[in-house]
Amino acid sequence: MHCIGVDVSKQELVTFDGKVERVFPNDRGLPEFRRFVKRAEDAFIVFEPTSTYSRRLETFCRMQRILCCQLNPRIVPHLRQVGRGRSKTDSTDAELLYRYGIERGHGEASELSHDPLSEAIQARLACYRVAQKARVAYQGLHEALENDPATARTLLSELKREIVALKDKEQLYLVAAQRIVEEDERMGRRLDALLSIPGIGPITALTLLALFRKSPGATRSQIVALAGLDPIQFQSGTSVHGKTRISKRGNRELRKRLYQATLSAARYNPTVKALHRRL
Structure with missing residues (x-):
């Protein structure tokens, strides 16, 4: 596969393919970037999803059925530290994304799904x-x-x-x-x-429904991770025993809705209320 690291900003895409750094306008349809990718054989793209700014790139990859590795934005700062604390610029981020793709991205790459509903x-x-x-x-x-x-x-x-x-x-x-x-x-x-679940209102229900549609085969543990509710431990030897906390590396809106629903259920849902008291 031909790996391409792409750093997305509002106006441009900075790319690195292991040899050359290129800059393309982040405009409608990405025509220049499209021509570049078309010349590359068996390409797959590594980028950070940045909400509005990366929407065009996501749409392009989905429509062209290009394999992608969407890297959590929280990971890149750690990659930068491993790379001897290099400065943060669009070009260095594109290179970091490329190197992540070469080392680990092949196993994580997949086609972006599209669910209109x-x-x-x-x-x-x-x-x-x-x-x-x-x-x-x-x-x-x-x-x-x-x-x-x-x-x-x-x-x-x-x-x-x-x-x-x-x-x-x-x-x-x-x-x-x-x-x-x-x-x-x-x-x-x-x-x-x-x-019909006590404590679940229309906003939470719609949020969960969209999640289940987007990740139909997700297991319980995967849903927990998608919400950023999976626990993280800090322990090293016998001297370091940090407090276990949730990762908060998932969907913030989903986590917020589940938290609010839990607060309501802890008051009005007898089963959850009993569990809350026991804990």
Whole structure:
């Protein structure tokens, strides 16, 4: 395989293939990068998923059925330290990704899966989170200004209207996500099953449903790792015994939803409540 390490930024892709460093624009369709990869025989790409910035590269790899190794962004700093603490630049990161691919990436490389239903749910939930974050910020601002006698009443009224509008948007995105699921009879039944669990609300249920669709063959331990809830031990000989903690190297949103659902279940779900008390 022809390994290509790719460091993704907002405007460009910096690549390293073991010989030459190249820079390509991170524009729609990645035409220049496409021509470069087409010339390489049996290529596979190693990169860090960076949400919005890497979306085009992910789409390109999925559509072209190119093997990829998506490296957790938390790993690269450790690779840099192993490489004698080299400076962080786009070119050095591309080289680090390439070297990881040569050493270990072949066994981890796979084609990116595409599930329209899961992606549609995640898109609506992302819009929901943005609207919710904006509403909370407006509510905090309203509470602060409300206690200031110098604040004009018209401004407070405008903020109240904005808060109500954002609440409506939150509900709109949530209902849209549920409707997308309900259009698929099988997924609709699964959503109902998740919602029947005490402590699981619509947001958590939709988040879990998207996860199960994206990773259909995942085991229990793999789901725990995907959420970043797997335990990490710190122990060396007889003198070093660090406190065991969760890795937090998985999906932050999934971990947040599961945590909130657990808090609710510890209060209202008799089985979980008994387990919580025992622990």
